[in-house]
Amino acid sequence: MNTPFPFPNAGRPSNRQIVLGRRPNGTPSADDFAIWHAEIPHVQPGEVLIRNLFLSVEPAMRGWVNIAANYGTPVPVGGLMPSFAVGEVIESRLDGFEVGDHLMGMFGWQEYCVAGAGAIKRKILERDLSVSLALGILGVNGITAYFGTVETARAARGETLLVSTAAGAVGSAVGQIAKILGCRVIGIAGGAEKTEWCKSLGFDVAVDYKAPTFAEELAAACKGGVDVFFDNTAGPVADEAAKHLSRGARVVVCGTSSIATWDPWPVGPRIERALLVKRASMTGFLVMDYEARYQEAVDWLAPHVRSGRLAFREDITDGLESAMPAIGELYSGVNRGKRLIRLGRA
């Protein structure tokens, strides 16, 4: 068997991994992680060996490492930090996958990954575009925006869509998709630079939640009622937005970025009456439920990326270590666009 590594007689290189060093309560900091040097397992039948090119940093990772109610069991202390990543196949014993294929999947915060079919989410077919896009506008962010807006929210031509964290990787895609669908789009973002960027994307209105006049400005922007509220925050900004729902409005709960921890469980204004009076609905959205349909979203999104209609920003740092503080940075509001860690070039 040929070794895929460029060190034919040197044995396999070590695989640097980021592991969870201790359990955080709330937003994890760099100190909560550690670097671990592991061996790369031999590839078994049904597996591929992947060299990771880009690692993703997601707001949802805060939830993955915390102990409170979550989608599954939290990342164990000492365990590899799970992550979406894109990588290149350097050895394959899995039917349908060949050396040189670019894949997106749950490959973890590490340099190399031996993966079975279950960890592979998509073969990247749009080889004319940067492979990094498969983690952003053509990855989980864009796919989340697409299915959340089109299916869960059922946003329709002529309706008004409001989106929070509007300058973020998901929010900016939601607003632009809604514009393509024919909606009036209002974005909520923090600070003038972000609201200006939203306007440059074609949003009809962008409101700065850090401004002292936020409530009044939002009320003015939402005067005709909000048919779809795509929320990534679950905090005071969302509470303000909930006052402007129109009859039959759909609220998509896509994230809860305003809530640093769910232990203890936070309180807020009760939503029941707002939903009842407006016959509105509020629905949780998780992109993982759409795994089997990722390519369908990419097929819709990619032409708009190529034409420039669907703009995006990437915020890339180099080197595995730069992932360690990156979750915390997402929540401090300093980053611009999809946060990525570059390990190598395709």
Next chain:
Amino acid sequence: MNTPFPFPNAGRPSNRQIVLGRRPNGTPSADDFAIWHAEIPHVQPGEVLIRNLFLSVEPAMRGWVNIAANYGTPVPVGGLMPSFAVGEVIESRLDGFEVGDHLMGMFGWQEYCVAGAGAIKRKILERDLSVSLALGILGVNGITAYFGTVETARAARGETLLVSTAAGAVGSAVGQIAKILGCRVIGIAGGAEKTEWCKSLGFDVAVDYKAPTFAEELAAACKGGVDVFFDNTAGPVADEAAKHLSRGARVVVCGTSSIATWDPWPVGPRIERALLVKRASMTGFLVMDYEARYQEAVDWLAPHVRSGRLAFREDITDGLESAMPAIGELYSGVNRGKRLIRLGRA
């Protein structure tokens, strides 16, 4: 024109009405209402004169008289208390309606009502059954339970449905409809008499929210997860129930009886993460949106009433004055079944 009144030479009798005497904040008491003697207007073309037989008392009336965010403008001070009622047509100048017809509609807390087509909700065709049922199990309560369970909740065979205020006019119908649909049904009610009654209706489990072991008992009953939570409370009981949603669960917000006032707006545990983690939805339900389809629900419900499969209780007092304290009595938990005011016999 023949007068419909049995006093041919005495002119028209006065019409006793209950009006809102002052604006309550929270649950209205008898003192918030007054009796008013009004003239009965002459019937114009397109109208009928109705002698009210039964008046309804609804939990929702608390909302109608309060000033806080509501479905419409609140009942004005000095204005007739609006209400569903059933009555007999004693004069008709409206096509399709004849003297002797029994009607259900928004006829108000008064003895007589001159009504146009807009106030008439349904002609009562099931003349073999008590006319009072058109305000309860075959009225807004049963119709609410039917559309809320079948359409908003999409309760399906084999699923688990949890309902709060399970011994109430809506809740008891919800549970029984769900049993007919093939669901496992868990009811939450206050006190042993009410939980026993729920069990006698065929509920699989009935949990007493007044018991000190309520949380544990509810958790045990909901161990397999709750697919549908039909809520009439929006308070601590609902918060406890929200912990047991299954993946893809549907929460129907049908009422907010635990919240005495929305001014100031109450706080509670944030629901967003529970919905997100479970990809669950929470939807406001108002029966008035189904007005055009009331007969469809009655056609489904009536055979089950006749067969005895769909049981109900009525809590009837005689005389217009007995309506004045009745809203408050609904919230004190003393009544059993649909609360009605009887003014006359068919």
